[in-house]
Amino acid sequence: MCHKSDLLVWDVDDQFDGSKHDVIYWSSYTNFELDGIFSIPKLVEKNAEYLKSKYLKLIYDFGEININGKRIIDHLLIRKNFSYWWMTLLVEKCNISKSPQIDNIIKLMAFEKWLQENKYKRIELITANDELAMSMSLLAEKLIIDFSYKKIKSKQSVRMLKSFYHSMPNSVKSPIWLAYYSFSKWPLKGVGLKEWRNTTATTTFISYLFNLVPEATREGRYESMNWTRLTDLLNKSQHSSNWLHIYVKSSLLPSAKKARDFIQQLNNTKNGNQVHVTLTSFLTVPLIFKALRDWYKIFKLSNLITKQIQINCYYLWPLFKKDCQDSMSGIPVMSNILFFNLFEKAMNELPIQKKGCYLKENQGWESGFISAWQSARHKKNLIGFPHATVIYWDLRYFFDPSSYKRKSRLDLPLPDYVGVNGKIAKNMYLSGGYPKESLIEVESLRYLYLSNFSNHQAKRESGVSEGKMVLVVGDFLKENTNKQLNLLSSTIADIDPSVRFIIKPHPSCPINMEDFPGLRGELSTRPIEELMKMSNVVYSSLKTSAAIDAYCAGLPIISLLDGKTLNVSPLRGSKSVYFVSDSKSLVSAIKTAKATDSDQRKHYFYLDSGLPRWNKWLINDFNKDL
Numbered sequence: 337m338c339h340k341s342d343l344l345v346w347d348v349d350d351q352f353d354g355s356k357h358d359v360i361y362w363s364s365y366t367n368f369e370l371d372g373i374f375s376i377p378k379l380v381e382k383n384a385e386y387l388k389s390k391y392l393k394l395i396y397d398f399g400e401i402n403i404n405g406k407r408i409i410d411h412l413l414i415r416k417n418f419s420y421w422w423m424t425l426l427v428e429k430c431n432i433s434k435s436p437q438i439d440n441i442i443k444l445m446a447f448e449k450w451l452q453e454n455k456y457k458r459i460e461l462i463t464a465n466d467e468l469a470m471s472m473s474l475l476a477e478k479l480i481i482d483f484s485y486k487k488i489k490s491k492q493s494v495r496m497l498k499s500f501y502h503s504m505p506n507s508v509k510s511p512i513w514l515a516y517y518s519f520s521k522w523p524l525k526g527v528g529l530k531e532w533r534n535t536t537a538t539t540t541f542i543s544y545l546f547n548l549v550p551e552a553t554r555e556g557r558y559e560s561m562n563w564t565r566l567t568d569l570l571n572k573s574q575h576s577s578n579w580l581h582i583y584v585k586s587s588l589l590p591s592a593k594k595a596r597d598f599i600q601q602l603n604n605t606k607n608g609n610q611v612h613v614t615l616t617s618f619l620t621v622p623l624i625f626k627a628l629r630d631w632y633k634i635f636k637l638s639n640l641i642t643k644q645i646q647i648n649c650y651y652l653w654p655l656f657k658k659d660c661q662d663s664m665s666g667i668p669v670m671s672n673i674l675f676f677n678l679f680e681k682a683m684n685e686l687p688i689q690k691k692g693c694y695l696k697e698n699q700g701w702e703s704g705f706i707s708a709w710q711s712a713r714h715k716k717n718l719i720g721f722p723h724a725t726v727i728y729w730d731l732r733y734f735f736d737p738s739s740y741k742r743k744s745r746l747d748l749p750l751p752d753y754v755g756v757n758g759k760i761a762k763n764m765y766l767s768g769g770y771p772k773e774s775l776i777e778v779e780s781l782r783y784l785y786l787s788n789f790s791n792h793q794a795k796r797e798s799g800v801s802e803g804k805m806v807l808v809v810g811d812f813l814k815e816n817t818n819k820q821l822n823l824l825s826s827t828i829a830d831i832d833p834s835v836r837f838i839i840k841p842h843p844s845c846p847i848n849m850e851d852f853p854g855l856r857g858e859l860s861t862r863p864i865e866e867l868m869k870m871s872n873v874v875y876s877s878l879k880t881s882a883a884i885d886a887y888c889a890g891l892p893i894i895s896l897l898d899g900k901t902l903n904v905s906p907l908r909g910s911k912s913v914y915f916v917s918d919s920k921s922l923v924s925a926i927k928t929a930k931a932t933d934s935d936q937r938k939h940y941f942y943l944d945s946g947l948p949r950w951n952k953w954l955i956n957d958f959n960k961d962l
């Protein structure tokens with residue numbers, strides 16, 4: 337429905353105040369079509385299946401581009417059976433953090449479809465995003481629409497030294513990163529290699545040396561919040577295992593030296609039941625130079641390949657440009673190539689394994705690891721385990737269905753199985769075209785504690801006031817937490833005074849209540865499971881994983897939509913979830929929120945604390961011919 341010939345595209349946090357044009361909000365769900373006010377995020381949700389499929393097909397087609405008689409996939413051959421293409425940012429599709437312009441690409445696809453249905457003569461864009469402006473200009477040119485652009489200042493600030501480093505050409509920046517990474521991780525060189533080479537265990541886990549249980553770490557024991565009771569199952573059944581960790585700096589292990597000491601302590605105290613190394617334990621000077629040679633081979637092809645991708649994505653190129661260039665010559669290619677070489681060395685120095693399992697997030701290094709596992713001739717019983725939730729708009733987990741048709745040795749590297757942790761994850765994979773025979777069911781490890789809750793409704797602790805209790809769970813990003821709390825502050829006068837608020841900050845994002853003078857409530861750092869038992873409703877940001885905990889515990893969820901991103905809530909489409917975008921909808925949700933859909937909650941995850949599905953894999957029941 338078109339009211340005026342001019343359209344204003346508003347990519348600003350504040351609401352537009354004017355009536356000369358029709359207005360379409362780029363990053364807001366505000367939508368009054370009869371008044372000529374429209375919303376791009378709403379259009380994305382309305383056309384979600386079409387847009388998602390179109391984007392995945394576009395990425396698939398990039399790899400199939402023919403240059404001088406060979407596909408891009410073939411040009412990027414770096415080993416006999418492996419193409420570097422599968423490690424690129426383009427294939428990784430991490431719109432959650434690494435590639436934020438993906439959301440704008442999908443929004444622009446939705447915008448193109450909408451423009452074809454609504455005949456405007458002129459478009460004016462207000463934004464701080466130069467790449468979006470350039471892409472929209474090309475789109476307007478394609479559709480023969482006059483275009484103008486007004487830039488606003490970005491609120492982001494960048495440190496001078498960091499800005500200088502990032503302004504360097506990739507040919508300089510990437511080797512500097514390699515030198516710094518190698519130097520900072522050098523204390524881990526060789527740690528645990530003797531135990532690794534001499535291990536008698538035939539089951540290997542690939543994990544992160546991160547998200548560890550603090551008390552166990554301080555005592556020199558390996559307990560991970562990613563694997564929880566699985567390590568107990570291994571110990572009780574005396575099932576020996578190998579653990580290859582990717583070290584990530586944390587408060588528990590703030591340096592490579594601390595990580596080295598911890599790995600040595602683990603190997604000295606487990607009596608051979610567990611062998612621990614880090615990926616950078618395999619770092620050597622010759623390996624560094626080998627990685628440099630692989631990087632240079634790709635670097636030489638960067639202009640040829642980026643030029644062809646530019647032609648194929650036309651008006652979307654400005655939004656793809658950085659990811660494409662970084663994938664072919666920047667730090668991401670150097671990092672992934674280094675990891676690939678380290679995995680090759682690690683897998684070749686490991687005795688033949690019957691089983692393997694890695695945390696599956698579809699990061700670039702995972703394709704390299706799968707190739708290294710297969711090339712080292714370990715058995716075909718490798719599980720990729722998505723340990724959290726599989727989210728509809730987390731594009732890392734999805735590929736064009738053509739990617740699953742095995743045609744050549746350079747196909748998309750896939751694990752032998754994907755271990756799905758519940759019906760929701762399984763259905764997500766199936767709806768995305770993943771081969772059904774490659775999915776196996778395993779218990780959720782991260783969410784096992786939820787089995788202690790009622791299947792239908794979280795129980796209130798005794799002694800709690802009769803007034804409704806709202807648990808406010810903060811985000812790991814300060815910007816998102818501030819947006820969430822500011823909206824709540826603006827509505828507090830319209831909420832019944834008997835309603836009480838408990839505000840739980842994210843561990844990495846503390847909250848100062850003085851910054852929100854209109855907000856009533858108490859701060860609490862108590863465990864989420866304790867606070868849920870005291871609460872009637874949970875109010876969360878879009879990305880907060882605690883919303884899943886509360887949902888499965890039987891609580892109604894109020895989740896704040898952020899139009900700057902796609903709806904990356906793990907509860908998108910679920911009942912008992914109230915998505916709000918303004919003060920009016922927030923007040924209404926707090927007043928009326930009720931828990932429903934108990935059956936879906938009950939089956940969201942597989943939560944048998946005895947881990948019978950994991951045990952089935954450990955004793956090889958998934959493949960009798962192993």
